[in-house]
Amino acid sequence: MSSESEEQQxxxxxxxxxxxxxxxxxxxxxxxxxxxxASSLSVEEEDSYSSNYGDVTLPELKSCxxxxxxxxxIAISSMDWTRVGALTEExxxxxxxxxxxxxxxxxxxxxxxxxxxxxxGFTVQCLVATHEAGVSRQMVKFVAALNRESIIDAIGMVSxxxxxxxxxxxxxxxxxxxxxxxxxxxxxLPINVEDAARSDAEIEAALQAGDKLPRVNQDTRLNFRxxxxxxxxxxxxxxxxxxxxxxFRQFLLSEGFVEIHTPKLIAGSSEGLDVExxxxxxxxxxxxxxxxxxVTMFDSLNEKCRMELEAVGKQYPFEPLKYKPKTLRLxxxxxxQMLKDAGVEVDPLGDLNTEAERKLGQLVxxxxxxxxxxxxxxxxxxxxxxxxPCYDNALYSNSFDVFxxxxxxISGAQRVHVPEFLAERAQACGIDxxxxxxxxxxxxxxxxxxxxxxxxxxxxxxxxxxxxxxxxTSLYPRDPQRIAP
Amino acid sequence: MSSESEEQQxxxxxxxxxxxxxxxxxxxxxxxxxxxxASSLSVEEEDSYSSNYGDVTLPELKSCxxxxxxxxxIAISSMDWTRVGALTEExxxxxxxxxxxxxxxxxxxxxxxxxxxxxxGFTVQCLVATHEAGVSRQMVKFVAALNRESIIDAIGMVSxxxxxxxxxxxxxxxxxxxxxxxxxxxxxLPINVEDAARSDAEIEAALQAGDKLPRVNQDTRLNFRxxxxxxxxxxxxxxxxxxxxxxFRQFLLSEGFVEIHTPKLIAGSSEGLDVExxxxxxxxxxxxxxxxxxVTMFDSLNEKCRMELEAVGKQYPFEPLKYKPKTLRLxxxxxxQMLKDAGVEVDPLGDLNTEAERKLGQLVxxxxxxxxxxxxxxxxxxxxxxxxPCYDNALYSNSFDVFxxxxxxISGAQRVHVPEFLAERAQACGIDxxxxxxxxxxxxxxxxxxxxxxxxxxxxxxxxxxxxxxxxTSLYPRDPQRIAP
Numbered sequence: 001m002s003s004e005s006e007e008q009q010x011x012x013x014x015x016x017x018x019x020x021x022x023x024x025x026x027x028x029x030x031x032x033x034x035x036x037x038a039s040s041l042s043v044e045e046e047d048s049y050s051s052n053y054g055d056v057t058l059p060e061l062k063s064c065x066x067x068x069x070x071x072x073x074i075a076i077s078s079m080d081w082t083r084v085g086a087l088t089e090e091x092x093x094x095x096x097x098x099x100x101x102x103x104x105x106x107x108x109x110x111x112x113x114x115x116x117x118x119x120x121g122f123t124v125q126c127l128v129a130t131h132e133a134g135v136s137r138q139m140v141k142f143v144a145a146l147n148r149e150s151i152i153d154a155i156g157m158v159s160x161x162x163x164x165x166x167x168x169x170x171x172x173x174x175x176x177x178x179x180x181x182x183x184x185x186x187x188x189l190p191i192n193v194e195d196a197a198r199s200d201a202e203i204e205a206a207l208q209a210g211d212k213l214p215r216v217n218q219d220t221r222l223n224f225r226x227x228x229x230x231x232x233x234x235x236x237x238x239x240x241x242x243x244x245x246x247x248f249r250q251f252l253l254s255e256g257f258v259e260i261h262t263p264k265l266i267a268g269s270s271e272g273l274d275v276e277x278x279x280x281x282x283x284x285x286x287x288x289x290x291x292x293x294x295v296t297m298f299d300s301l302n303e304k305c306r307m308e309l310e311a312v313g314k315q316y317p318f319e320p321l322k323y324k325p326k327t328l329r330l331x332x333x334x335x336x337q338m339l340k341d342a343g344v345e346v347d348p349l350g351d352l353n354t355e356a357e358r359k360l361g362q363l364v365x366x367x368x369x370x371x372x373x374x375x376x377x378x379x380x381x382x383x384x385x386x387x388x389p390c391y392d393n394a395l396y397s398n399s400f401d402v403f404x405x406x407x408x409x410i411s412g413a414q415r416v417h418v419p420e421f422l423a424e425r426a427q428a429c430g431i432d433x434x435x436x437x438x439x440x441x442x443x444x445x446x447x448x449x450x451x452x453x454x455x456x457x458x459x460x461x462x463x464x465x466x467x468x469x470x471x472x473t474s475l476y477p478r479d480p481q482r483i484a485p
Numbered sequence: 486m487s488s489e490s491e492e493q494q495x496x497x498x499x500x501x502x503x504x505x506x507x508x509x510x511x512x513x514x515x516x517x518x519x520x521x522x523a524s525s526l527s528v529e530e531e532d533s534y535s536s537n538y539g540d541v542t543l544p545e546l547k548s549c550x551x552x553x554x555x556x557x558x559i560a561i562s563s564m565d566w567t568r569v570g571a572l573t574e575e576x577x578x579x580x581x582x583x584x585x586x587x588x589x590x591x592x593x594x595x596x597x598x599x600x601x602x603x604x605x606g607f608t609v610q611c612l613v614a615t616h617e618a619g620v621s622r623q624m625v626k627f628v629a630a631l632n633r634e635s636i637i638d639a640i641g642m643v644s645x646x647x648x649x650x651x652x653x654x655x656x657x658x659x660x661x662x663x664x665x666x667x668x669x670x671x672x673x674l675p676i677n678v679e680d681a682a683r684s685d686a687e688i689e690a691a692l693q694a695g696d697k698l699p700r701v702n703q704d705t706r707l708n709f710r711x712x713x714x715x716x717x718x719x720x721x722x723x724x725x726x727x728x729x730x731x732x733f734r735q736f737l738l739s740e741g742f743v744e745i746h747t748p749k750l751i752a753g754s755s756e757g758l759d760v761e762x763x764x765x766x767x768x769x770x771x772x773x774x775x776x777x778x779x780v781t782m783f784d785s786l787n788e789k790c791r792m793e794l795e796a797v798g799k800q801y802p803f804e805p806l807k808y809k810p811k812t813l814r815l816x817x818x819x820x821x822q823m824l825k826d827a828g829v830e831v832d833p834l835g836d837l838n839t840e841a842e843r844k845l846g847q848l849v850x851x852x853x854x855x856x857x858x859x860x861x862x863x864x865x866x867x868x869x870x871x872x873x874p875c876y877d878n879a880l881y882s883n884s885f886d887v888f889x890x891x892x893x894x895i896s897g898a899q900r901v902h903v904p905e906f907l908a909e910r911a912q913a914c915g916i917d918x919x920x921x922x923x924x925x926x927x928x929x930x931x932x933x934x935x936x937x938x939x940x941x942x943x944x945x946x947x948x949x950x951x952x953x954x955x956x957x958t959s960l961y962p963r964d965p966q967r968i969a970p
Contacts, residue, residue, distance in 0.1 A: 060876070061902075061903070062873055062899075063764070063766070063767040063873065063875075063899055151933045185931030190930075238745060242743045245744055246744070249734070259731070261943075280584065281548070388547055388548065391554070417668060446586055446632075446636055474746075475746060
């Protein structure tokens with residue numbers, strides 16, 4: 001554990017250094033680019049096709065409703081945008097208007113340049129060539145000089161090339177007639193989306209071939225999350241996370257749950273109270289909900305997020321999660337015995353540490369062929385005071401943890417609902433009952449037996465995709481050293 | 486305005502007094518009830534049917550899996566629970582097991598008592614009478630003495646009485662064979678759900694007839710929210726709120742939005758940033774989304790929450806919201822002119838105060854027959870620095886507010902996406918650009934024109950149901966005087 005945190009500290013220092021270096025480089029290059037732009041501007045030749053390209057003016061971008069406010073306004077006035085992801089062979093010979101980011105530019109000659117346009121993870125190749133009507137050499141130059149990540153609008157004909165296009169998601173090409181820069185990105189970005197999207201395997205392979213490709217580390221990514229978020233893997237991760245939340249809600253609503261909004265501001269410390277439900281007879285009813293909720297979620301992710309999972313796997317390779325239609329349930333005692341049989345001694349009435357949890361995950365995978373299981377009847381001593389003890393052995397409790405790939409993802413239990421017993425349990429745990437009187441009193445107004453569980457959505461995505469670091473699935477992670485951006 | 490806040494202060498003081506009085510009364514009655522229970526216990530006759538009723542023991546409630554752990558465990562061992570809301574004539578002559586709260590009890594004689602059981606807002610009448618097999622006088626006494634809001638399990642036959650039953654939602658009656666108290670509520674509750682559910686009209690009508698019924702004020706309700714939440718109106722309000730959130734998400738997801746989780750912990754002050762979207766040409770695209778989102782939401786609430794809306798209206802009568810399939814849009818200038826025409830002078834470049842907003846709502850209702858409309862092109866000076874000014878007049882901005890029944894519910898705008906202009910606008914508004922450098926810098930990495938809006942879900946419910954007080958739609962409202970429960 002200590003070596004891991006030292007590693008983390010070192011990586012943090014390295015990230016800060018790297019970010020500072022990148023920032024310096026950025027400023028230098030920006031200044032150079034500005035100077036170069038200024039000089040190129042002064043030697044610009046007259047161009048009779050100049051209305052077909054250029055930067056969109058600020059007044060036009062202020063939601064100007066006049067269709068003749070500028071070249072861009074005139075060009076787009078009677079057109080609708082087509083999504084890059086919708087550009088298929090069916091649109092062959094059709095004129096389209098697309099908006100996206102400049103993913104890459106590739107000048108071929110003074111008469112021809114390619115620009116790959118990216119929108120929501122989809123990419124399409126655009127050809128700007130003087131053999132097309134209305135395209136001047138100056139326009140080719142303008143396009144070739146576009147900064148990466150700038151937002152552009154392009155108008156052109158959809159064409160299907162004889163040979164398949166490499167490196168883009170779409171298999172058609174746009175023969176551009178008009179191209180406008182809607183918003184310019186700075187000439188040199190602190191991180192390149194192309195670099196941030198590279199897998200370790202690619203970097204290794206290039207190194208073997210004697211080519212050193214840049215590797216963007218996690219802290220630099222987080223410092224420039226606005227850019228980092230644009231990689232296909234990250235687009236996948238946060239779309240998967242949205243789907244996890246959606247299924248979570250849909251499933252519970254379909255089971256008759258009601259979503260309520262509890263205050264974020266409370267006087268004492270407390271649990272998130274994510275899912276709470278009535279128990280008729282047995283806390284296994286809560287585990288039943290967890291079981292069906294997660295099996296539904298995994299099924300749905302595999303079905304509806306196939307493209308997103310592929311995008312994540314391309315940069316961060318992982319094996320699909322192994323799970324059963326009916327989730328395996330083991331008691332804590334059974335888990336301890338499995339560890340013991342494998343030569344790992346743990347306190348039978350203590351908690352499992354991370355190492356023991358991982359080991360047990362391994363043993364369960366070997367024996368039951370699943371990476372998703374429930375461990376229940378935890379020792380009472382390691383659970384919060386409001387956890388209901390077992391009816392047959394007060395050393396254990398009606399509680400459970402759920403594991404994905406050997407890591408805890410859910411903690412749940414039957415809660416004590418009898419106020420006198422709740423106060424007794426609080427006292428036994430050294431808690432001053434006066435500090436929780438509102439909580440205890442609320443049970444005097446009639447409360448059914450109940451239980452619940454808490455889930456971390458970011459952890460679900462991390463473990464489902466075996467990403468190994470919660471910072472990969474948190475949009476803006478926070479820790480004492482990181483409260484920005 | 487000042488008289489209103491004085492009124493509020495007085496009502497707060499009154500609420501505190503009332504709560505204290507209730508608490509005293511509660512303690513006294515609790516002591517009396519305990520004493521009476523003890524004495525009745527000592528004179529209890531032998532009862533050969535004693536296994537058919539009684540309190541469920543704590544060991545049984547600890548998720549005991551032994552089917553013979555106690556009378557309750559034996560009675561329910563081979564049965565499933567039927568929801569109170571599902572008790573219809575189709576179940577006639579069938580034996581059912583139900584769980585719910587004791588809504589009211591009514592002893593008729595030593596041989597007969599009624600108990601109304603409530604579950605999720607549905608109520609059913611249960612008859613406990615010695616002419617049924619297995620029911621003793623002691624059981625009738627036990628049932629008649631049950632504390633309100635206690636949780637009970639009842640087993641009995643579904644019967645359809647000759648005359649319609651008054652005061653319950655279900656039109657069948659349960660002839661009880663067995664009845665167990667799963668969890669006891671205290672004998673006298675700080676507020677009675679029956680009192681809390683009463684409308685002002687009922688109280689007035691009773692007063693006219695010379696009968697003074699208790700009125701539970703808002704602060705007392707919030708002090709004992711756990712009980713207050715059980716009224717049919719409140720069950721309706723929070724189910725409607727859940728539906729508002731559900732439609733909100735479903736609509737936006739269907740439009741291709743992705744839900745992300747932003748940090749609650751940020752260094753500066755900021756907007757919630759609830760919905761943000763790319764703008765292709767004009768900020769009216771944002772208003773289009775608002776328009777369709779809310780019309781979809783209102784339609785869906787009227788269709789899917791009919792029972793809930795009825796329950797709310799029964800206690801807090803309101804007229805259904807008037808809205809159009811295509812939402813009315815007025816410019817701020819048009820609004821100011823309407824007010825002027827009605828003799829209300831307002832600053833044409835200032836903000837509207839609450840009074841002017843209400844007046845304009847009234848005028849719009851009279852002229853356009855709608856209580857839902859959008860007011861756009863607000864003066865730039867009254868909007869945040871990152872609001873895009875209008876292309877044709879920098880005194881106005883590409884912004885809008887949305888009103889329900891004369892109250893603002895949404896604030897939205899096109900944001901400035903050009904970093905240099907953003908910094909300029911911040912400076913013009915007296916903001917130190919250094920304090921927002923991360924924000925401004927993020928726009929240097931390429932950002933499309935965009936806009937967004939923020940919505941308060943609690944306000945939507947309050948205004949849709951014309952509830953007049955945000956505390957009615959907030960589960961645990963917070964203010965400087967209220968950080969608990």
